[in-house]
Amino acid sequence: MNIVLFGPPGAGKGTQAEIICGRLNIPSISTGAVLREAIKNSTPTGLLAKGYMDKGDLVPDSVVTAIIKERLTKPDCAGGYILDGFPRTLPQAKYLEEMGITIDVVLSLEVSDEEIIERLSQRRLCEDCGAPYSLKYGPPKDTSRCDKCGGRLVARQDDMPEVVASRLKTYHSQTEVLIDYYREIGILKTIKGQKEIKDTTSLVFKALGIT
Numbered sequence: 001m002n003i004v005l006f007g008p009p010g011a012g013k014g015t016q017a018e019i020i021c022g023r024l025n026i027p028s029i030s031t032g033a034v035l036r037e038a039i040k041n042s043t044p045t046g047l048l049a050k051g052y053m054d055k056g057d058l059v060p061d062s063v064v065t066a067i068i069k070e071r072l073t074k075p076d077c078a079g080g081y082i083l084d085g086f087p088r089t090l091p092q093a094k095y096l097e098e099m100g101i102t103i104d105v106v107l108s109l110e111v112s113d114e115e116i117i118e119r120l121s122q123r124r125l126c127e128d129c130g131a132p133y134s135l136k137y138g139p140p141k142d143t144s145r146c147d148k149c150g151g152r153l154v155a156r157q158d159d160m161p162e163v164v165a166s167r168l169k170t171y172h173s174q175t176e177v178l179i180d181y182y183r184e185i186g187i188l189k190t191i192k193g194q195k196e197i198k199d200t201t202s203l204v205f206k207a208l209g210i211t
Ligand code: AP5
Pocket: 007, 008, 009, 010, 011, 012, 013, 014, 015, 016, 030, 031, 032, 033, 035, 052, 053, 056, 057, 058, 059, 060, 061, 064, 084, 085, 086, 087, 088, 089, 092, 119, 120, 122, 123, 124, 132, 133, 134, 135, 137, 138, 158, 167, 193, 194, 195, 196, 197, 198, 200
């Protein structure tokens, strides 16, 4: 099954993607995570992307489509995958079609801007393995260390309030249009984001027809 996890920044795409891929045993592909890794390694793509990401803007379509094209040819994608944060523009959605890719379902996570601002102020990531935590909703045992690998927990660069505001603006002006696009195609399923991660997961599993 090829799944798109769609939604505003901080809606819980990465959190749910990790849970679904554990359940269905398919890989999750996050363009944001690939770009952050490129920044960490100071690759040409990373150096280019950083300027956009620090401001809360979208990275150019040509850059992210190249990432997706390369990743989807890997053998682990043969049995299906989750796209977390791709597509985010109409040209990106069209690009998937041009590649001959069939998306089975688009899960659109709905969370209000107010809730997102609150969530992202509480988010921490492991510097080493990238595991996400919420200091409020899913806290680690030690607020400064990763439960999984003991790495240091840090706030994401683009979770500063002014960047979050810009990311939300970008979402509403450039990405939200895809909701109507996928609704018209008939593959959109809307999930109301819940206060508890496990409650959102129940709705996601129901939408996917799994238990
Ligand atoms: P990306 O890394 O994809 O960021 P994003 O879409 O802004 O989403 P986030 O990762 O911030 O949030 P999420 O929805 O995964 O939520 P999470 O599960 O972490 O992209 C970063 C940047 O890269 C973009 O701004 C852009 O510049 C660039 N980029 C990436 N893809 C691109 C593309 N296709 N085209 C162009 N540019 C691109 O949850 C957030 C927090 O909430 C966590 O702390 C979590 O624990 C908590 N939480 C989750 N669910 C719940 C719940 N139900 N209740 C309470 N708390 C919850």
